[in-house]
Amino acid sequence: MDINHIKILSKNVRKNILKASLEAGSASAHIGGALSSVEILSTLYSEFISFPEKKNWHDRDRFILSKGHACLVLYSILLEKKLITKKEFLSFEKNNSILPGHPVMNKFKGIEFSNGSLGLGLSLGIGTAVALKKKQKSNKVYVLIGDGECNEGSVWEAALLAPNLQLNNLTCIIDKNNFQQTGSNKEILDINDLASKWKSFNWHVEEVSGHEINELIEAFKVVTDKPKLIVAKTIKGKGLVFAENNNEWHHKILTKKLYDEAIKNLNNE
Amino acid sequence: MSKIIKKINFYSGIGMRASFGMIMLDLVKKNKNLIVLTSDVSTSAGLDRFKSQHKNNYLEIGISEQNMIGVAAGLSNDGFQVFTSSFSPFQTLRCLEQIKVNLGYMKIKICMVGLASGLVLGNLGYTHCSIEDIGALRSIPNLNILSPCDGLELEKCMYSFKSSNNSTYIRLTGGSPLKKIYTKNYKFKIGEPVKVKDGKKVVIFSSGAIISEVMSAVELLKLKNISPTVINVHSIKPINKKKISYFLKKNKFALTIEEHNIIGGLGSAISEIAAETGVSTKIFKLGVHDRYTKSGDYQYLKKIHGIDAKSISNKINSILK
Numbered sequence A: 001m002d003i004n005h006i007k008i009l010s011k012n013v014r015k016n017i018l019k020a021s022l023e024a025g026s027a028s029a030h031i032g033g034a035l036s037s038v039e040i041l042s043t044l045y046s047e048f049i050s051f052p053e054k055k056n057w058h059d060r061d062r063f064i065l066s067k068g069h070a071c072l073v074l075y076s077i078l079l080e081k082k083l084i085t086k087k088e089f090l091s092f093e094k095n096n097s098i099l100p101g102h103p104v105m106n107k108f109k110g111i112e113f114s115n116g117s118l119g120l121g122l123s124l125g126i127g128t129a130v131a132l133k134k135k136q137k138s139n140k141v142y143v144l145i146g147d148g149e150c151n152e153g154s155v156w157e158a159a160l161l162a163p164n165l166q167l168n169n170l171t172c173i174i175d176k177n178n179f180q181q182t183g184s185n186k187e188i189l190d191i192n193d194l195a196s197k198w199k200s201f202n203w204h205v206e207e208v209s210g211h212e213i214n215e216l217i218e219a220f221k222v223v224t225d226k227p228k229l230i231v232a233k234t235i236k237g238k239g240l241v242f243a244e245n246n247n248e249w250h251h252k253i254l255t256k257k258l259y260d261e262a263i264k265n266l267n268n269e
Numbered sequence B: 001m002s003k004i005i006k007k008i009n010f011y012s013g014i015g016m017r018a019s020f021g022m023i024m025l026d027l028v029k030k031n032k033n034l035i036v037l038t039s040d041v042s043t044s045a046g047l048d049r050f051k052s053q054h055k056n057n058y059l060e061i062g063i064s065e066q067n068m069i070g071v072a073a074g075l076s077n078d079g080f081q082v083f084t085s086s087f088s089p090f091q092t093l094r095c096l097e098q099i100k101v102n103l104g105y106m107k108i109k110i111c112m113v114g115l116a117s118g119l120v121l122g123n124l125g126y127t128h129c130s131i132e133d134i135g136a137l138r139s140i141p142n143l144n145i146l147s148p149c150d151g152l153e154l155e156k157c158m159y160s161f162k163s164s165n166n167s168t169y170i171r172l173t174g175g176s177p178l179k180k181i182y183t184k185n186y187k188f189k190i191g192e193p194v195k196v197k198d199g200k201k202v203v204i205f206s207s208g209a210i211i212s213e214v215m216s217a218v219e220l221l222k223l224k225n226i227s228p229t230v231i232n233v234h235s236i237k238p239i240n241k242k243k244i245s246y247f248l249k250k251n252k253f254a255l256t257i258e259e260h261n262i263i264g265g266l267g268s269a270i271s272e273i274a275a276e277t278g279v280s281t282k283i284f285k286l287g288v289h290d291r292y293t294k295s296g297d298y299q300y301l302k303k304i305h306g307i308d309a310k311s312i313s314n315k316i317n318s319i320l321k
Helices: A003-027 A037-048 A054-059 A068-080 A086-092 A121-134 A153-164 A194-200 A215-219 A256-268 B003-030 B048-053 B065-077 B088-092 B096-105 B134-140 B151-163 B211-222 B241-250 B266-277 B299-305 B309-320
Strands: A062-065 A141-146 A172-175 A204-209 A228-233 B034-038 B058-060 B079-089 B111-115 B142-147 B167-171 B194-197 B201-208 B229-232 B236-237 B255-263 B282-288
Touching: A003 A215, A037 A062, A037 A068, A037 A141, A037 A215, A037 B034, A054 A204, A062 A068, A062 A121, A068 B255, A121 A141, A121 A172, A121 B065, A153 A172, A153 B065, A194 A204, A194 A228, A204 A215, A215 A228, A215 B299, A256 B065, B003 B034, B003 B048, B003 B151, B003 B167, B034 B065, B034 B096, B048 B058, B048 B065, B058 B134, B065 B079, B065 B096, B079 B088, B079 B096, B079 B229, B088 B111, B088 B167, B096 B111, B096 B134, B096 B167, B134 B142, B134 B167, B134 B266, B142 B151, B142 B299, B151 B167, B194 B211, B201 B211, B201 B241, B201 B266, B201 B309, B211 B229, B236 B266, B241 B266, B255 B266, B255 B309, B266 B282, B282 B309, B299 B309
Parallel strands: A062 A141, A141 A172, A172 A228, A204 A228, B034 B058, B034 B079, B079 B111, B111 B167, B142 B167, B201 B229, B201 B255, B255 B282
Antiparallel strands: B142 B236, B194 B229
């Protein structure tokens, strides 16, 4: 597998996120939680999610961004994969855009469902995984949720159901960046040991660094007869020096000065 | 006895919930891609036979209605015809945001069947009554809200769902057995109110099993030479505004009679049409007057809320005096 290619993709995705954040201006953007998910999506879309020709679109693997506020990471990947145009990408959060601050369902653009209200994506993923099994399709379903999102009770309803249905075509990834909107997980609602909780729900659980591509690849490759959970330990704001682990960057305006500084840092990496 | 009469009698004898289960057995024969999801209510929904005979078309979600709507939307989005069912409060308010986002916003189409809506479970208290479901759902775009008055109409609702572009909520009311409203077949279309009885001066708009109380009230009023028109508004959303307005204009007084809060339900829908079309007919809204009372059995609660036959008849009498 070409890890270097994924690293380059990750860097481009970060630059895209920053560009769209700059263009959004005073509308502001969810930057921290988008940056923490970059390697997760870059790895998935490089090695595990395949897109067929449009006429066979129903045979695609599915990615569901349940933590919809992190939409910029998805839009950036879709731009790199040429599923959306540069013009569409830069319309982020503008009037009449197809790419608002939370994703709106647009199948042929690679946006499976509308998300943004937390705790809804895993249930949709279960329904999709059941449908694919019933249709005897080998495609896989990937759902990315946030650690803050795990405050929602509906996440746990879905977590309880998936192993009961033996959905080994379903992978849920938790972007564990340890922060949520107004503080750390510990300060707001301590979710403690996520891996143990999901194991006790009968999921196959992998714990990896969410920025180490090798570890992510190995975790995604694991074959199991259970639904799989990957706890990806990440850094909120990763790659933006002044934003790393600084929760002010959960949702914030990116100025031109800071944008220039960030791009310079990324180019020097 | 004709086939339709036999069917009406059969549905009337078993009530709406058991009718739902029987109709599902018919529907699945016509569509192998049909799947029913329930949240641990298969017996209450009359689906036990369906569950044992059609294992591949039945999915038990457990007591988790929010999850149920999400899973249903995922399945429907991948080509399955999906029905969900739970008791009405849990089929609607418990999972309201999933309904908004998955069905309204994304326009993914499923059919939700709310069991024992209205006041029929009054003995169990208002946690299990459902007098808010229509009001809550009516504010969500891209959703049909249907309230059949008997088993035959329930069957028509369930068969109509397939041809609609929207998700549909079917509100089951009444007990078992259920009083017959229709004695012959009739034309049913989502959105189109049906005239059950012609009359003069007064028009009654109603929906669901409470129409049986309305028809009993009509019998009582006959003794006083009062003859209201009765309109079955089985489709609360969409609703044919022109037709409603026509019936309003034709009458001096109008009543809306519903097993629901008078805020947000049928009464509100009719009043909105009157306001929009500039009709000056005086409208009296009968139903639950925005309150939770002490609990009690179905008949007791209908009386408390003034929607049993006698109360309806008295109200119309007093209006015409």
